Every structure is written in structure tokens, then in C-alpha cells.
Amino acid sequence: MIIVIGSKEDFHSQYVFNKLTTQNIKVKYLDSRKFPIINWSPEGEQDYIILDEEKIYIKDITGIYWRWYYGVTFGTSDIVYREKTSALESFLCSVEPISWNSLQAVELHRKKGLQSKIMQDNGIRIPKTIVTNDANALEKFYIENNKNIIYKPVRGGAYTQKLKDEDLLRKESLINCPCQLQECIDGIDIRVYAFETGEIYAGEILAQSLDFRADENAKINKHNLPKKIQKDCLKIMKLLGLKYSGIDIRLSNSGEYVFIEANPAPMFVHFENMTGYPITDTLIKNLI
Ligand SMILES: Nc1ncnc2c1ncn2[C@@H]1O[C@H](COP(=O)(O)OP(=O)(O)OP(=O)(O)O)[C@@H](O)[C@H]1O
Ligand SMILES: [Mg+2]
Known part of the structure; x- marks a missing residue:
């Protein structure tokens, strides 16, 4: 059953x-x-x-x-x-x-700041990140990162966007609701489906928008993930108590793999249809 x-x-x-x-x-x-x-x-x-x-x-x-x-x-x-x-x-x-995955793993994903800290503390490359509702901290972070930063929700549920100069004009609104700010990793998205049983399926998503989900016509091709990054995926899963995960990575224009997040209950059917990877079969094998 x-x-x-x-x-x-x-x-x-x-x-x-x-x-x-x-x-x-x-x-x-x-x-x-x-x-x-x-x-x-x-x-x-x-x-x-x-x-x-x-x-x-x-x-x-x-x-x-x-x-x-x-x-x-x-x-x-x-x-x-x-x-x-x-x-x-x-x-x-x-x-x-x-x-x-488990309730515990799902709950950890709702606290993205903590997920980032666990990765950072264990030597995983993530973007420079702050979670804040202090407008002065936002401005400082913006300048320090050459005005190339993104903002996105702390828990999830809205698209990632580039911060622009004019956003600083409405920074008072930040007091009401904290957000997550990160250095922008210019490059492409890599989505990895990894299972604790060892299967790793990676694809590169070629989108016209910063957040790939905003581009309905984004193409997905299979991607050859370096061994070191495969190991990092399995390490992240162990750290976060995940048996399988849809892991988001940015591959920067200079060739660096930067980890964004590890999802405990990812969607996968569209990705499977585009790449031919047997994700459903692997999941079902493990459930049985
Ligand atoms: N630091 C960053 N630099 C460049 N692009 C980013 C960065 N962070 C996020 N993105 C883009 O935005 C997308 C969504 O961001 P992220 O995965 O962090 O949150 P999310 O998917 O919205 O969260 P949830 O699935 O919980 O709603 C990423 O897949 C990537 O395309
Ligand atoms: Mg994501």
C-alpha cells in the first residue's frame, strides 16, 4: 500500500x-x-x-x-x-x-534562510544572501554587490526579480515584510533530480526570463553534471533529511555551480517529458 x-x-x-x-x-x-x-x-x-x-x-x-x-x-x-x-x-x-519526503524536511524548506545557512556551514557554494526588512541593509547589500542583486520571498510563492534603482524609492514597504536578497548569479538554471538510492538526473533550462518559470517556452536539455556537484547534491540531501529532491542550481557564465535551493516535493512531469529521464519510475520504485 x-x-x-x-x-x-x-x-x-x-x-x-x-x-x-x-x-x-x-x-x-x-x-x-x-x-x-x-x-x-x-x-x-x-x-x-x-x-x-x-x-x-x-x-x-x-x-x-x-x-x-x-x-x-x-x-x-x-x-x-x-x-x-x-x-x-x-x-x-x-x-x-x-x-x-518527510514533514520535517518539508518544514525545513519553508525556512529558506535556515536551509541556506546549513548549506553554507557545510561548504556548499550558495549566493551571497541576506534576509532582511531593514532598508539600510538592503541598500548596503545592493551597493556592495555592484547593483547586481535579486530579491525573492523567504518562504516562496513569488517570482525572483532583479532589484532596480527605482526599487530603493519604495524601500519603506520592506519594514512590513522581510525578503531574501542574493547576489545575482548570471548564467543558466540547472535542475537536478537526485535520489538517495544514487540516481541523479540533471537538465539545463534555457529560459528568456531570470526566473525560468516565467518563460513558458523554456527549453530543457540533459546536462552532464560534474562528479563533484553530484556529490554535493547527495551531501545536501543528507544535511536536509531529503530522500529525493529537485535541486536548483545556477551555472554561472564563468562555469561555477551555485546552489539555490533543494525542494522536498518538486514537480517533475514536464521535466521528464522534455528530457526522457525516468523520474517517475525511480520515484515509484522507491515508494514500493
Ligand atoms: N541568486 C540568484 N541569481 C540568479 N537567479 C536566481 C537566484 N535565485 C533564484 N534565481 C532564479 O529564480 C528561480 C526561483 O528561485 P528559488 O528556487 O530560490 O525560489 P522558488 O523556486 O521561488 O521557491 P519555491 O519553489 O519554494 O516557490 C531560480 O530557479 C532561478 O531561476
Ligand atoms: Mg526553486
Whole structure:
């Protein structure tokens, strides 16, 4: 039995669900908005979860594909909401060994500043970075980096943009909401899908925009990743508790690989279609 954390409203959840079903592998969605019946204990032997009226013993689950966690729906009161969240998330954390990926890894990715620090502390080349809501610090960083910096969210959810002189005029707005600033790595994007089982699939994304997702016609070609960078990918995954990841790298115009982030629940179907890499098969093999 495999569990997909998500729902059929999410393309990748449905894609993996359908692939498993066509291979006659039993699979269920865990859509956390419909709070399941769970019976969980620290010993674990008789733990179960009831999904679509089917009782599933946790010991019969071989893999959990984490794609889209909706959290717990706010119900009648704060206390009920907190209790449900704590019960469900204790369960989700306890199944970390079979989770691709775990709640803990997903939570770390929501704190991108911390993810960057862990990489930096362990000798991984990342862009010079600050997270700030101090306008003076922003201006100083801009000048120090020859006015070649980008800004993007600390947690995610908006495109990366180049900072321009005129942005300094509205720097007061920064006080209300911190952001992440980085030296701009001029070059191209490399996306790597790496698995702890050793498979590494790398592609270069040739986009017309700074953030490749803003260019619908971006081309993706296979990329030969140097051995040292492959090793760095696996090292980052270990550091961040990831069993697999969609890792973003910038390859600078001078040939340097600079790590941007490691995603715990990446989209991959478009990339797979463009490159022919067997990403779905590798994921499913590991879930089984
Ligand atoms: N320092 C940088 N220099 C140049 N380009 C960058 C830099 N940081 C980000 N980018 C571009 O913006 C893209 C998105 O940035 P990043 O991966 O950090 O966040 P994100 O994908 O928006 O995060 P999430 O997926 O959580 O929403 C990168 O893939 C890259 O194309
Ligand atoms: Mg990214």
C-alpha cells in the first residue's frame, strides 16, 4: 500500500496515483482537509489509519509520496484545531522512514534562510544572501554587490526579480515584510533530480526570463553534471533529511555551480517529458 499526501486536484498527486493504479499497486490519497480516523501509539504495532472507509495498518504501507499537504481545516475552536494538527503531525513525523519526503524536511524548506545557512556551514557554494526588512541593509547589500542583486520571498510563492534603482524609492514597504536578497548569479538554471538510492538526473533550462518559470517556452536539455556537484547534491540531501529532491542550481557564465535551493516535493512531469529521464519510475520504485 502506498499513500499519496495530496488529492486529485493536484496534478502531480493524481499523476503518481494513476501510475501506481495502472501497475496494480494499491494506493490511497491522504487529503488532510478530510481529517482521517487515526489510531497511533509510540509502540506502533497496531497503528492504523482509515481512508475512504478502508482500514490501513501502518505496517502495510511501504511508501508515502508527499506532494501536497493541506494542513488541518480549522473547525470549531482553536483547541480542536491544535489537537487535530498535533495528532496528525505526530503520526506523519513517525512515518519519516517511508516518507518521500518527510514533514520535517518539508518544514525545513519553508525556512529558506535556515536551509541556506546549513548549506553554507557545510561548504556548499550558495549566493551571497541576506534576509532582511531593514532598508539600510538592503541598500548596503545592493551597493556592495555592484547593483547586481535579486530579491525573492523567504518562504516562496513569488517570482525572483532583479532589484532596480527605482526599487530603493519604495524601500519603506520592506519594514512590513522581510525578503531574501542574493547576489545575482548570471548564467543558466540547472535542475537536478537526485535520489538517495544514487540516481541523479540533471537538465539545463534555457529560459528568456531570470526566473525560468516565467518563460513558458523554456527549453530543457540533459546536462552532464560534474562528479563533484553530484556529490554535493547527495551531501545536501543528507544535511536536509531529503530522500529525493529537485535541486536548483545556477551555472554561472564563468562555469561555477551555485546552489539555490533543494525542494522536498518538486514537480517533475514536464521535466521528464522534455528530457526522457525516468523520474517517475525511480520515484515509484522507491515508494514500493
Ligand atoms: N541568486 C540568484 N541569481 C540568479 N537567479 C536566481 C537566484 N535565485 C533564484 N534565481 C532564479 O529564480 C528561480 C526561483 O528561485 P528559488 O528556487 O530560490 O525560489 P522558488 O523556486 O521561488 O521557491 P519555491 O519553489 O519554494 O516557490 C531560480 O530557479 C532561478 O531561476
Ligand atoms: Mg526553486
